[in-house]
Amino acid sequence: MDRRSFLKNAGLGAGAAAAATTLAAPAIAQATKDMVIVSTWPRDMPGLGIPAQRLAARIGELTEGRINVQYFAAGERVGAFDSFDEVASGNAQAYIGADYYWKGKHPAWAYFTAVPFGLTYAEMDAWIQYRGGQELWDELADGYGLQNFAAGNTGVQMGGWFNKEIETADDLKGLKMRIPGLGGDVMAKLGASPVxxxxxxxYENLVSGAIDATEWVGPFNDFFMKFYEAAKYYYYPGMHEPGSMLALGCNKSWLTSLSKGDQAIIAAACAEENGKTMAETNANNGVYLDKLIKEHGVELRKFSDEVYDAFGEASEAVFAETVQHSDLAARTHESFANARSEVGRWMLLADTGYTQQRNRVLGITI
Known part of the structure; x- marks a missing residue:
């Protein structure tokens, strides 16, 4: 797939309304509800844009047209980072994106995508569904007139693309790196300049040299972005996004105007896509990592223990500042940290313990 085919609609431009796609025709005109969804992702972007479009289409399909869905990719109606305000104001009914983009409004938003040294996909699902995460998310979102649902996950992300080797923490100083969320705050603590x-x-900022490095997602997503044209060193594992949860954020007044059945359908469609996006990512990452290495000469690198220890120290400093923001931020961090410890201990015994032994016996290596 040509990178330009899914980036062509990423910027704001004239005729944006014409770019909207009506995904479900009304079954009974008098009974329909319009649902405008704006996204933080470019149209047809593999791994993020396509799942967002799939979720939008699924809502229309499952409601048999009772919800008339119009989906706008980033830049087709509003800019990617304007999606939150568009929905909170009621100008659109929902956004699809990553909630850590809104940490400037309240730092607790970061926890509902990913935070440094945070939760993996399985741990995040456990926290959200059974360890109080959804209730805290609801409390946060309600303050902005929203109701949010888990609607995708990208798993443990790569550490990023760098135009030089990162051997010690000192190599991060002065580095201009695209990295949002609390991960960006960690990099700032280490002397980098997060963007x-x-x-x-x-892509254009990396190619032009406006930034020296970038994180994005993982091999499946990153392959189509062609970052390898500007940065050859591909580092793992990413400390900043170990299980990045994507979200459908609905205008709550609009959502509660629907029947209970249609509200349940939206929740079910999100749960379905939450699993699908993760499965699609896991199915493709290994394939595209091979392509990056064999076809484009990408050099895979692992962050050293020294660098990771520096990440850890900086993360604790960021968390110490975050909990001072508000009672809600403190309670969110405490709940997250408890889940990380308690669920994480089980995952270490079960999933990690098993996969390490299985891979050792079968000789599965990177």
């Missing part, structure tokens, strides 16, 4: 850019603007 927040929507997906559609990363």
């Amino acid at each position: 927040s850019l929507p997906g559609g603007q990363i």
